[in-house]
Amino acid sequence: MAVVKGLEDAFGALGHYSIVSFALIAFVVVLSINYYSSYARQQKFAKEHGCKPVAAKFPHKDPIFGIDQIYSRIQSSKRHTLLEDGLKNFRKLGTTFSAKVFGLNIISTIEPENVKTILSLKFKDFGIGNREKTLGRLLGRGIFTSDGEPWSHSRAMIRPNFARDQVADLDAFERHIQTLFKLLPRDGSKVDLQEYFFKFTIDSATEFLFGTSTATLKASASGDSSTSSEAGFAVAFNHAQDSVAKRGRIGLLRAFYRDPAGDESIRICHEFVDQYVDEAVRYRERIEDLEKKGGEPKEEKYVFLHELARQIKDKKQLRDELLNVLLAGRDTTASLLSNMWFVIARRPDIFAKLRAEVEETLQGRTPTYQELRNMKYLKYCMNESLRLHPVVPANSRVAYHDTFLPLGGGKDGKSPLFIKAGTIVAYWTYAMHRRYDYYGEDADEFKPERWESLRPGWEYLPFNGGPRICLGQQYALTEAGYVTVRLLQEFQNVETRDPEQWAESLTLTLCSKNGTQVALTPA
Template structure:
């Protein structure tokens, strides 16, 4: 008999195999007992609401989500699910991934704040990192804390309140809007304006994509090429997110090329910023040297670190948020305002005391009806309408268990907890029977808590919240000053276009008259 045959029949092999099997069985028994004890201690009960006809593979959910995406009804159908199941929290499974979906403010507060360390965003990595790298939106723990510490000072009031930069880009926007009432898609122009303003804010160099409107037959410059590549790369993130682990089996050469273009474009400005810092350090050594301290976002990052990849990753992360959220907010809001002339009239009445002059930052913040319109748009169509976290340890949600969903709910490690802001913002018990109607006046008395969450909450609350609201508010006020009439040219209802942010599938088709 060979040595291999002797080894196979050796009692030692059976002893080792038995020991391994015993260890696996022992650990599973101990895990079961620990979880049972945890559920008892917290009064957890099973979640009765289940959206899954295929409990093993969850392929029915994948098919349903794919169909809903093609029909542009992902958010609407998720809201219908909650109504059909008559619940605020339900369990599901997407292929191999257990999921809990909730619209309970207390559950969301627990995930984002009270038990922040029980959850991670690690499940985003495969979809987000090809473009975003390791920045504030893709990291956890100390690395995330370092990113936030690095970026927070750059969103101080003095930077956010710089309205002169916004006015420069607004004037470019005005140049491409027809003044005679001809139909125009404001959504396309808003996305151009916000990438122009965001790149100037971040890089000290604007893409100036508004200057390219009507010049598509000309050879695109590197700024325009970057703007288009940035959109392609974002679209790929959306597809990767929806496919989950299945995206490992998908190739997209166009997206790979778009990511390369984006990285090379930003790297150019990063290299320049690091050289600026090195020159500044040399000048600072001279006793009588004058150091230029004009605020530039990328320069502030370069002051804190010379790690070029970290600077690039953080810049792309912020650009993604700064461009898309503001453009989506403006686009959605103008769809609704255009369909209700009464709202436009009230806005014009509110800003009339300016008598045509530019508003100051303080005046901008004092316009109540402007603020109500922004709030209402973010309620009806939150720009990030759904989000999720991955439980990294066994934990508990305060609601969702039991027949009526009022008992605690056990969340095993490895479960994704998803929360739909789109659905939560339509809860009639918080916003009234007309919760699906765009009505700014409801904000006269509303003082919501965790049931209104357009900019996230807890330690990861959006750093750029005031920047986005300031830009959107400024554009709204200036549009109201410049145009006497706003008329909708979209006869149908608002329809969803869901990528990383939520905007109108039909664009924002309007006519404007000065």
């Protein structure tokens, strides 16, 4: 009987393991069927659209996970050569190539038609992916970190706030310019214009957004910049951006990334903006109470936050949208000014030509909005700076569906390229802006005169394109133009005090690693 009992137990256990084995086999079979079904569907899709595989591939030492690519990018970032190294890859491998990062397939491209397809023609096929996981620590869910309906809603609310009447408020710029002039040395001593450009733009941007300026320039003039909460916010905003940018560049390794100083900077930024959000909510409540009583609200000047608070009830969403717009309003303009004046200080011919245009046009007056727009050489210089040093030099999208790009497939790269759902497509504006076939053999040179006849399409993308094109484009160009004109009126000469060549400082935007070290001669 004991033997029989033992056999029954053995067969029972065997039956149990057989069920588990069968379940595992069935699971593998189902996965295999789904995989091959998807593969067959993708192959059919690719064939129908004439797609060919990408021939150009990054020469990985680790072709499976691409760890060498990740290490290479980290080292390039430390050397401040990430963009230049990327440019070299494109000039060596071609305008579209594939690479592996943590086993994920990434397509990198500088083909204008591909960029146009991603950002416009097939806008709904692509999205920003996991941007909220990286930038969201600082920016939350706003216009730059959201997709789909939330993004569409954010854009619809923000767009009216960049009407010409708001963009053309030059009086606000002039107030901050006068403070800037008081800080700039007039004895030929060295000064870093980049430092002051970032203070200027955060002062003007916070006045536009909050109704009250951070006044970091005034704090510098009075010598209390180290203690004021406004100046503290400006410093924290820089550190916070650097922290989230590093987190974004290391990809999946961000799960192991620790940056207590960055976290503290983010906390300071949130607390600082929250006080303005609270004030805006109180403003909204006063307006709503007044309207209930039949009154008509009157405001002395336009305030972005007050208008936004009438549409958004949630305080966190208000803060998120403000930080998103502040990032664009402050950093894009400051970066443009810093990069452009880095070059102007080394090119007396450009400085002289710019100053002649300003003197001939204005004859000592401060410029109007229309006069700024009509200064051709000023526009050429800003265009050329944005071409060589685009403030957002690289970007990416994730394919939400199986789709294809018009170029990049086949040995010559001229055939359509199948893009599987989940594939990351990176487009490098920095490298695209330096293509010899579009800009000539002197594409690496700063040459404003090329814009006399240049009429680029999607190969020039300083403010993105398609439905997500930058809403603050005119605000940034107006502010950069105004600051440049007023500096040209105030100073008759500028000379560089930096022996080094331009090097990249890349956080969420691009500026000069060494600042903009110059000496100024008063007019």
